Amino acid sequence: MKTKNLIISAGIALLIAAFLIGRWTAPSPAVHDPSIAEKAAPTTAEPEVWTCSMHPQIQQPEPGDCPICGMDLIPLENDSDGDEGPRTLSMSESSRALANIQTSVIKRRFPTAEIRLVGKLEYDETKVKSLTARFPARIDELFVNFPGVPVQKGDHLARVYSPELLTAQSELITAHRYDPDSAATRAAKEKLLLWDLLPNQVDAILKSGKASDTFELKAPIAGIVVNKNINEGDYMKTGQPLFRIVDLNTLWLQLNAYESDLAWLRFGQQVTFSVEAYPGQNFQGQITFIEPEINRATRTVAVRVNVDNAAGKLKPGMFAKARAKSQVAQAGSVFEPEFAGKWISPMHPEIVKDGPGHCDICGMDLVPAEELGYVQNPDAEPPLVIPASAVLRTGKRAVVYIEKPNTSRPTFEGREIELGPRAGEVFVVRSGLAKGDRVVTNGAFKIDSALQIKAKPSMMNPQGDASPPSHHHGDGEMASSASKAAALEIAPGSASQIVNHYLAMQSALAGDDLEEAKNAANAMMKITGHSGDLPDLLHDMLAADDIDAFRRPHFEKLSNAFIAAAKTDANAFEQPLTIMHCPMVYPDRGADWLQGDLNLKNPYFGAMMLTCGEVKGTLGKERESSEVEQ
Structure with a gap:
């Protein structure tokens, strides 16, 4: 019994000791801290949206490719906290990297x-x-019997026989014997010299x-006999x-320049020029x-170039491809340092x-x-220039995006x-920028697209509202282009x-090659002639001062006419034709064009948006597609 009581007492003592130790080591009651509770509370992540930098209307809940142009989608981030104005866009460093936005400092140079x-x-x-x-x-005798003799x-x-020449020689001899310095002698000499002696x-x-x-x-000059109009025995009058006879040591290169x-x-x-022979x-x-x-x-201007041909390599009739380079000064004048302060012969440069x-x-x-058009002051300040890739052009408007300095975010x-x-x-910049500004040279269109998503003023929508911008574009050019584009008809x-030639023009525009596009227009005109609605349009194309004016609305007008002709009689065309569509040409309707294959190349934007667009259907002699819009 005594042993049992001892065991019970020891157990009670252990329980009391455990209780006291627990009270001593237990933490004090927690004080409510809202910030801690907020941090500890699970956060609800906003749904992620992925969009296309070229087609902001495309928004998907997961990454992938744009269904229109095939570009990689990028995450659409809420960067509104960084906005500072209606034309301003702030983004995170990660967004900038994904959009591959690059900038360069604007400088002055020739x-x-x-x-x-x-x-x-x-x-x-x-x-x-x-x-x-x-x-x-x-x-009586010919020593040069054929053209081409040097x-x-x-x-x-x-050698010729002439009684008149015999009489003239006798007059000279007689006068000279009488008085070598007489007027009769001088007159007789002059007569023979005038007769090409x-x-x-x-x-x-x-x-x-x-x-x-x-x-x-005798030959009066050195050169090549290019024409022989007599034969032995002929009596000449x-x-x-x-x-x-032509001296070929100097040639003229006749060039054609666009306006x-x-x-x-x-x-x-x-x-500088080259020929196929060399x-x-x-x-x-x-x-x-x-x-x-x-x-x-032809809507071209003839330009003549003097060419030294002392080596004799060049031949009249050779075709040549030439290049002329000019340093551009302020207001588009030409700056040639070697002519600064010089005096030039107006006939022999x-x-x-x-x-x-x-x-x-x-x-x-x-x-x-x-006086010949060169810059007057050799120490003139060079013009302000920006890369062409930085400029977004629509109609008469030109928009660029600059990176604002001293900001916490791009x-x-x-x-x-x-x-x-x-x-x-x-491009030479006349106004709107200053030396030292940092302009976006790659990714400007992506920034513009982001502004469109936010319904802010942009290149495509200068008013900055969410409504279709068809009535706000570039002095009404885009609004009226639809009616212009429907005015031309071409028989199948x-x-x-x-x-x-149309397909060659489309390919040239996709390659940003204005010269080849105009060559295609010239080739069309050789077939169509120079009078009528189509030649008038081709004349307008040849008069375009830049590739944007050539593309819109002229090329669209021509494309719509070709598409209408192909729909009227597809069998008139030997090869299948593919109708392409780009929704970005005009914000309210886009624009169409034709290609000879399915490899989409956008002629309205060229390298800037080469693959933007979609296939609408095919037409041609061997197949027609029901997908083509009627």
Whole structure:
């Protein structure tokens, strides 16, 4: 019994000890802290939205590809906390990286514009000499029997018989014997010289003292005999053409320039060109004449280049591809440092002097380089330029996005600017920007799309509301383009004859190549002629001063006419044609075009949005698609 009581007492003591230890080590009651409770509470994540930077109307709950253009979707983040104005967009660093937005600092410099021209080599007309009969004669012997023979000055061309020449020689000999310095002697000499006798031939007659009834015609210049108009035994009359000789040491390169190229072409400018006969080799020349009138048929201006051909490689009739480069100064004037303060011959640009004087070739007064269109002040401030990729253009409006400095997050602001001429890959800026601004060169369209999503002012919607912007676009150009585009009709048979040139134009526009697009328009015009609605449209295309004006509304108008012709009679076309559509050309309706394959290449945006669009259907001789909109 005693042992049992001891065990019970020990157990009670242990329980009491455990209770006391628990009270001593237990934590004090928690004080309610709302911030702690808020942190500890589970957060409800907002649903993630993925969109296309090119087509902001596409919004999906998960990543993937844009169903329109195939680009990778990017997360749509709520960056409104960083907005500071109606044209401003703030984003996170991760959003900037996903959109691949790149910027560059605006600088002042003299950009270089490269103009590409095509043309053909011709004779230098100042080096052409026609040999005509100055007196009646009979051709007794020909020494040059066919064209193409090279001759030197003084080489004999033919031997002729002439009683009139015999009489003139007798008069000279008689007068000279009587008085070598008399007026009669001088007159007799002058008569023979006017009959194309060379001075040494006249001296030989006086030295021999005998008149001859035969006479040798001599070459008046060195060159190539390009025409022979007589044969042995012919009796020639006074004034009859005998030979035509051309000095080929100098040639003319006749080029054709579009109206938009004239701003960059100047008298005396250096031109580099190549010909197919010598691939990889370049030749040089100088512009010596720019036609003062535009060819009304081709809408081009003739430009003449003097070319040195002392080596004899170049041949008249060769086709040439030429390039002229100009440094662009303020207001689009041309800056050539080598002509600064110089004086130039208005007929021979190779004559350049440091001061006033006379041309060493023709004797004309030299003129200051400024009178020929070069920049006046050699120390003039270079123009402000921006990369062409930074500019979003629609109608007459030009928008760029600049990165605002000293912000905690990447922040971009849209600005409307006034553009000057384009020089290569840059534009001259007339107003709206300042040196040192950091402009978006890649990703500007993505920023613009984000502003559209937020119903803020953007390139496509300058008013910034959510309604369709069809009535707010660029001075009414886009609103009226639909009616313009429906005005042209082409018969299916006529369309089939020029459809290949249309497809070449579409490919050139997709490649941002205005020159090739105009070449395609010229090729169409050679088939259509120069009168009618279609030639009038082609004339408008050739007069376009930049590729955007060529695309909208001209190319759309042409495309709609071709599509209508193909729908009217698909069998008129030899190959299947694919109708493509881009919803971004005009915000209210988009625009269509034709291709010869299914590899979509957008002609309205080129490299900026090359794959933007969708296939609407196919037409052609062998297959038609019910998907085509009627």
